[in-house]
Amino acid sequence: MTLTFKEPSTDKSELEDAGDFTPRFDDRGLITAVVTDIRDGALLMVAHMNAEALALTLQTGTAHYFSRSRGKIWKKGETSGNLQTVKEIRTDCDQDAIWLMVEVAGHDATCHTGRRSCFYRTVELEDGKAFVKIADDRRHFDPDQVYGH
Amino acid sequence: MTLTFKEPSTDKSELEDAGDFTPRFDDRGLITAVVTDIRDGALLMVAHMNAEALALTLQTGTAHYFSRSRGKIWKKGETSGNLQTVKEIRTDCDQDAIWLMVEVAGHDATCHTGRRSCFYRTVELEDGKAFVKIADDRRHFDPDQVYGH
Numbered sequence: 001m002t003l004t005f006k007e008p009s010t011d012k013s014e015l016e017d018a019g020d021f022t023p024r025f026d027d028r029g030l031i032t033a034v035v036t037d038i039r040d041g042a043l044l045m046v047a048h049m050n051a052e053a054l055a056l057t058l059q060t061g062t063a064h065y066f067s068r069s070r071g072k073i074w075k076k077g078e079t080s081g082n083l084q085t086v087k088e089i090r091t092d093c094d095q096d097a098i099w100l101m102v103e104v105a106g107h108d109a110t111c112h113t114g115r116r117s118c119f120y121r122t123v124e125l126e127d128g129k130a131f132v133k134i135a136d137d138r139r140h141f142d143p144d145q146v147y148g149h
Numbered sequence: 150m151t152l153t154f155k156e157p158s159t160d161k162s163e164l165e166d167a168g169d170f171t172p173r174f175d176d177r178g179l180i181t182a183v184v185t186d187i188r189d190g191a192l193l194m195v196a197h198m199n200a201e202a203l204a205l206t207l208q209t210g211t212a213h214y215f216s217r218s219r220g221k222i223w224k225k226g227e228t229s230g231n232l233q234t235v236k237e238i239r240t241d242c243d244q245d246a247i248w249l250m251v252e253v254a255g256h257d258a259t260c261h262t263g264r265r266s267c268f269y270r271t272v273e274l275e276d277g278k279a280f281v282k283i284a285d286d287r288r289h290f291d292p293d294q295v296y297g298h
Contacts, residue, residue, distance in 0.1 A: 016262055046246040089272040089273075090284070099192055112242065
């Protein structure tokens with residue numbers, strides 16, 4: 001049976017306390033998920049979940065998201081083998097964000113570019129303009145080979 | 150002069166490379182910001198920025214967000230003194246999320262409940278229902294005193 005979630009309380013203090021998990025999906029039915037590596041806390045990715053993806057994640061222990069570009073449930077790593085086993089889940093004070101601490105299978109990579117983390121670039125100001133600079137260029141897999149482009 | 154951002158390229162490979170920082174704001178004009186502590190990488194909060202908040206953050210080095218509930222720019226810590234000095238900014242592969250590594254002033258607390266992190270609760274399944282349980286209850290300040298409720 002699919003897990004369902006109760007409606008969030010309008011009472012702020014109830015939302016912030018222990019008790020029912022009542023995720024606050026936005027007007028698109030989505031909640032933000034932050035994903036870190038359980039080993040060292042490295043930030044791997046940020047994604048979105050609808051209620052179905054969140055229920056699947058809780059019930060299977062494997063991270064599922066909602067792909068906004070494809071408009072469907074996305075079992076992370078299904079193609080690349082880089083599945084995420086969820087070791088701990090947290091939520092924030094107003095329950096509108098989820099934090100997954102995961103173990104990454106396969107290539108120990110989360111980004112579709114082959115890098116360990118999607119956050120491989122710094123943002124820097126130079127002469128009043130903002131640039132991105134590559135801070136991590138180590139590829140754990142070849143995207144062309146894995147995704148068959 | 151306020152910093153402005155170029156329109157994101159529709160070419161995915163251009164978005165993923167080094168070059169101009171072209172943040173991808175959503176249809177509400179917002180981008181997700183993940184905030185960690187520069188000392189130990191602890192996840193402190195998740196918030197949203199509009200272009201103005203992002204520009205202010207880059208130009209002043211102090212974190213600014215856009216409060217969706219109040220509908221305005223929010224200089225984090227302005228009331229509590231828990232300002233965030235931004236030590237490094239990163240963005241992800243498709244430039245629709247921002248990662249701030251910060252130094253927290255004041256009480257060394259980010260959550261309005263007085264806790265260090267907004268993610269003070271775990272989400273757990275029990276008898277097919279999802280609950281939140283408090284994992285960190287240490288208060289660094291008294292919210293009533295600080296916010297004057």
